[in-house]
Amino acid sequence: MRTLWRIISSPFRWAWRLLNFIREFILNLFLIFIIVICVGIYLQVHRSAPEPGKGALLVDLTGVVVEKPSMNNKFRQIGRELLGASSNRLQENSLFDLVNLLRAAKEDQNITGLVLSLKDFAGADPTSLQYIGKALREFRDSGKPIFAVGDSYNQSQYFLASFANKIFLTPQGAVDLHGLATNNLYYKSLLDKLKVNTHIFRVGTYKSAVEPFLRDDMSPAARDADSRWLGQIWAHYLDTVAANRQITPQQLFPGAPAMLADLKAVDGDTAQFALHNKWVDTVASRYAIETELTKTFGWNKQKKAINAVSMYDYQMQKPSEKGEQIAVIFADGAIIDGPETPGSVGGDTTAGQIRDARLDPHIKAIVFRINSPGGSVSASELIRSELEAARESGKPVVVSMGGMAASGGYWISTPANYIIAAPSTLTGSIGIFGVINTFEDTLGSIGVHTDGVSTSPLADLSVTKALPPEFSQMMQLNIENGYKNFITLVGKARNKTPEEVDKIAQGHVWIGSDAKTNGLVDQLGDFDDAVAKAAELAKLKQYHLNWYIEEPSLIDLVLSQTSASIYARLPATIQAWLPAPSGQIAALFSAQPGLLTNLNDPQNRYAYCLSCGDIQ
Template sequence: MRTLWRIIAGFFRWTWRLLNFIRECILNLFLILLILVAVGIYFQLQPKPAENLTKGALLVDLSGSVVDKPSVNNKLRQWGRELLGASSGRLQENSLFDLVETLRQAKTDPNITGLVLSLNDFTGTDQASLNYIGKALREFRDSGKPVYAIGDSYNQTQYYLASYATKIFLSPQGTVDLHGFATNTLYYKSLLDKLKVSTHIFRVGTYKSAVEPMIRDDMSPAAREADSRWVGGLWQNYLNTVAANRQLTPAQLFPGAGGVLQGLQAVNGDTAQYALKNKLVDELASRAQVERELTKAFGWDKRQNDINAVSIYDYQPAPQPTNTQPQIAVIFANGAIIDGQEEPGSVGGDTTAAQIRQARLDDKIKAIVLRVNSPGGSVSASEVIREELAAARAAGKPVVVSMGGMAASGGYWISTPANYIVASPSTLTGSIGIFGVVNTFENSLDGIGVHTDGVATSPLADLAVTKALPPEFAQMMQLNIESGYRTFLGLVATARNKTPEQIDQIAQGHVWLGVDAKSNGLVDELGDFDDAVKKAAELAKLPAWQLNWFVEDPSFSDLIFSQMSASVQAVLPQAMQAWIPAPLTALATAMKQQPGLFTTLNDPQNRYAFCLTCGDVK
């Protein structure tokens, strides 16, 4: 018996030592990674000499997405991309305004003789941002400098930018993937029924479809009709712009699914030949052939063993002289609107209101441009921002709203105090409506034998997610939602000089493209960020000005941990997906891409002005 216990004790002792060894190895690996990240950040933040480029191309090797306001320092993302490769880079966020400013400075830089668009790792952005980047590319090309687009293949977003090029190269085995736009949303009423979850919906607005996934298993006819209108409008805007760039008609650019099939049959299914024959690209060339063409245009750098070019991430144009001109504040509302402080990828009501207040109290700031790119969110947080913006306007500082890809629901709510609203023709806006959702789990718990009981001084006090919703609270909630909707209508009506009844006819949660919003009187002008800035200067009577960008720099610890997070995201999913069944992987991906379902919406009254489908166009 003693021998048996000795064997058992020895087994557990060695098992414990093995676990300690594994734990120490993992902790040491994380420590080494942390040290590498910290050292890399230190060297990345050190001042560098200007890039030694005599003459050559600006290589726009975009990696990742383009957003109004990146959540992480661009330089650190670039360092992570160089350390971990393209998989990390595809998680990178690039600033739209930094990109456009760089292109405009390169246009007048005598050392930059042309531009090369290398878009293989560009994952996308909204159509309004694409149009703004395209404007800068057009300005560059109109300066007389050539623009080349190179790619193994082009998806729709990549091809939009490539269409601005003087010449488009495509790999002989590549494709230009034009197929149209679609939205797809997960509907899970049956799942909630199976789980015996009681979903209580309170809403106003025929087209307020944000709650439909919880109460239906498919799209309602009203939502289908509304979404078909704006999705079709987005696609037509895409075709018109790209076709004009390629000197084609929209029908030539995309002859429909039948026309594409006929064209592919004519070239025996060769997608590259189809693109060349239909003038989607200018030349089919391998990477070696493209390199020879670019060498003729820009020369060869023997030291780098590559063409004479500098990456857009390394390009350092001459610094702009400082001045003491009056300022126009640029404040961002980028992402879902939540109560409290800002979180990465969201708009914090308190954070944004504090920035507006700071601009209001700063005598050097003479006007405010609020850049809105948001599907909305919390009604409470939206009102906090709106009130502060109204106070700035009342203080005599003109407020101009520049709408990006979307300024819907709460995004439009915060825009109402503006003196002037500028939207892109492709902006998704409107969606004027409110809803509330309360889930209770009394039936789910009942199924496993768990019950809740107690006493309360009134039905309104007897609220718990483990009990049925009191009828009195449900009635009160619906009244609250209806009151909020009337408030929303009143705010819009006052701002747009219309009656609430007139606004109600174009509200009801209806999503509008910018061009339709203009005809309906919801915005003042179709344009871009430049137009908004010019209007702010005009209203403030400023002959000259400088922009004051309200972008907070993250702390050093934030930078380290955000970079570590990007590194883990870049490496871990691929390793784990091999162990996960394919159907579960597909479901997880779809749920992750579902906008709004898993965001931190935290309105204290459970009231939301949110457009679920606005960010779900593929």
């Protein structure tokens, strides 16, 4: 009997031992991996910087430029070296770190020039490009040369390249200037086919954020409004690049018919087309370009390349931390209730940061950097009230608007002592809406029905039933009240009557220059101007910036870099069906914001600009 039992139980014992071995093996591998990561980080942080030599700063910018990366630069650099993530075009770069780096290189005697190699630069919003361009112009004005090299340039790449003293293009290359466009998805027909009932509550003639649920195309009012500000942004682009290239905007971009005729004249040779239109200075092979750069910067025999250091390896000195502090707090992304998530502004998180700055005796002023299309009304009000408390405590608050500060993004701007926007900032969009979907017809079509009893119509709320008329009326009144509160806040902040605000509100999107004319902002400028104004209002002669950016944990680093590496190595057809790694969602958020899935206002009230974040 014992022999029979041993025969029967033996496979189970071996299976159990095998499972234990596999479990211990995996845990040990993970432990070794963590140890290697920790040792690598220690060596990276404590390694001595190489002795600098004279040469160029290679601006080999990869990925997107954002105002607030989801991963701190130092941690991303470590992750890139240790884990070998090759997802360059998914990488996030800090706008302010990049500008500070360019300014440090301008003052560095060992840096004798810049080489812009932008083939992996995926883009940035127009306001960020202008700010980077400002730093490039400062570098060039210092007397140090800038060279741009590339096999091709998209519009964002070419904008930065236009600040160079000389632009090189290889013989098979091209410069892609085509203009700007906005595109949104519209769902009305889909919702009709699915028998989904969409209940819309809104205020504002131009509040186009709800149009995707009501129409299959853009309304004439929204088309006129968007055409206005989009044309102005394109005009800013052309004016800047044309001035850099010392030609007129009409010469730079004569229009599609004229460009087609010019391309035919050179037999479709896009490189010669760019040369003849003065978009570039020289068409040459990579060898010829390298030879010319060697004459300027010299040759490094060991590296077998020109004397240059990558921007990601460049060691710049830490800025002085003397004097009082000015807090820099970000609102970057859609505004949601609760804590911050990648690509969003958490009402609780941001309000908490403002409160910390208000209570910190070393903080003498706040620069609130906003780059948001808006979102939840309740979260926006939470942030606004905390910012108002900071101002009432005696600490000056200066709002610096980035690419967009619209709807809820403008709501949270109202308590500021001073508002500064860039000429291409999208702002305004003062309006409120609510969206509730119900699925009673969808379920009914497949034979599923909902029934029950309630003590009042207001208690009988369910996505599986039609909305009670009493609730719909109350919801519309709530939206209208929210709009009145919005324009009242704006009127109080901008010294206008609610009637005056209403004329420029109604959900109308304004570009920065028009917002200045309409009195919605105080000054046209950039982040530097906002910092200077904050120092002026706080009467600070010596100060440094305290950046309110949370540091990622080691686990965040490992997961983010590992997922990015795996994602980058997948075939493109598979990538198309998978979501981007979590650390990159912020960069991709503007493509088509998830209106119903990302926003979570408890009363379903939103101050949100749908079209502001989708410029291509």
